[in-house]
Each structure stands twice: as structure tokens, then as C-alpha cells.
């Protein structure tokens with residue numbers, strides 16, 4: 671009995687030192703209070719909440735990105751719809767985003783009915799100093815790029831591990847490239863010959879064989895040469911010209927703002 675009381679107290683102590691508190695300020699904005707031990711999840715949440723509070727207002731048509739950080743953005747959208755009665759339309763970038771929107775009782779839109787969006791809020795695998803992004807770690811790059819291209823602004827939400835000077839400094843899994851299944855070998859060979867590095871077909875974890883995207887395609891992850899100075903805009907354009915390439919996870923000149931949740935509960939920003 672004494673032992674279980676002791677264990678319960680120590681769990682409580684550790685929880686109270688980790689918990690992130692979101693408080694409502696006088697103008698009803700939320701902010702992250704700083705605690706001794708902020709987790710990576712807290713950092714994601716701080717960035718996501720900040721982006722939603724800065725960019726979403728009544729009647730916004732918002733693109734909902736994919737990945738684990740976006741989950742917090744959807745929580746915050748739902749919270750504000752409930753508290754403030756905001757009228758929003760949410761356009762998903764993946765099956766995951768679509769489910770999140772539905773589960774949170776938000777209004778689901780699409781590009782047929784909502785071809786123009788006010789903003790797209792999305793995560794990233796890496797953001798360099800010039801706001802070039804690597805996206806597609808979760809395999810949703812095609813729809814993410816299409817939705818972002820339809821938005822007035824693309825706002826990135828990320829934790830501090832995504833912030834880098836040069837691509838490849840933080841994200842080591844390579845640049846995802848979505849390809850038509852029949853063409854993955856010639857595309858792999860062409861990119862290796864033209865730009866160096868190596869490409870690997872992304873394999874599924876809970877399924878035999880390769881990952882199949884929401885669009886029925888495969889993903890090649892390109893480990894480029896670290897020491898090389900790539901012009902990402904030119905590289906992206908050249909890869910897009912290879913028959914069978916559907917899209918790349920290089921987002922050049924698309925993101926207008928990036929929020930990075932930090933270890934101490936603050937959120938830093940970068941603008942294009």
C-alpha cells in the first residue's frame with residue numbers, strides 16, 4: 671500500500687514537471703507556458719497553436735497538412751470553432767488529414783468546391799535557411815504540394831529538430847520523390863546519374879512490399895551528396911521533367927512562414 675502511494679506520488683511529480691499549460695490571455699489567444707521539461711510533442715503543439723492563432727480567423731478556407739504536428743493544429747482549429755463559433759472550411763492533403771477533419775467535427779472541403787485557400791498549415795521534415803522544405807516523410811507530398819499551391823500562404827509548423835541551415839543537416843532519410851510504379855527503376859537510375867547519391871524504394875512496415883501512396887504511387891527516397899552545393903530550384907525542375915515522376919518532396923518558394931517550437935516553450939519564426 672505504502673509502495674503504491676509512493677509510486678503514485680512520483681508519477682504525479684514527473685507529470686507536473688512536464689506538462690505544458692496553454693492559458694487563455696486577455697485577448698483570448700493561447701500561449702505556451704514554459705515548464706522545466708518540454709517534450710518534442712510540446713514543441714510541436716506550441717508551433718501548431720501559434721500558426722492557427724495567427725492565420726485562422728472567421729470564414730478562413732484552410733489547407734490541413736499531414737503528419738504528427740498537424741494533429742495539434744486540428745485540435746486547435748476544433749477548439750476555436752467551438753469557443754469562437756468560427757466558420758471554417760478545411761481542405762485535406764491526405765487520407766490522414768481527411769480523417770482528422772471528420773473526427774474533429776470540422777467542415778470538410780475539397781479543391782473542386784474550394785479551389786482557392788486562404789492558407790495551408792502543414793508540417794515539414796526539414797526547413798533550410800532559405801525556406802526550402804523537404805516534405806513527404808509521411809508520404810503525402812503530392813496532395814500537400816497541390817493544396818499549398820492553391821493557398822495564398824503556406825505556413826509550416828515544426829519542432830526545433832526540423833530547423834536547419836542546409837538541407838540534409840537534420841533530416842537524414844533523403845528527399846522523397848513520388849513516382850509511377852512502373853517507372854521507379856529508370857527514374858532511380860536517371861537521378862543517380864544526373865545528380866549523384868542513391869535512391870531507395872520506400873518499403874512498407876505493416877505490409878509486404880513497397881509503400882503505396884494515397885494516389886497509388888511509389889516513393890523513392892533520394893540520399894543526395896552532402897558535400898555538393900545543389901541549386902534546389904533547378905534540381906526540382908529537372909527531376910520533375912523525368913517521365914514518371916509525379917512530384918518531389920522539395921518545396922521551393924512555397925512556404926511563406928515557418929514556426930519552430932523550441933525546448934523552452936518559445937516559438938521562433940522564419941519568413942520567406
Ligand SMILES: O=C(CO)[C@H](O)[C@H](O)COP(=O)(O)O
Pocket residue numbers: 735736737738739740792793794795804805806807808809810811814
Ligand atoms: O510531409 C509530411 C508528410 O508527407 C509531414 O508534414 C512531415 O513528414 C512532417 O511530419 P511530422 O509533423 O510528423 O514531423
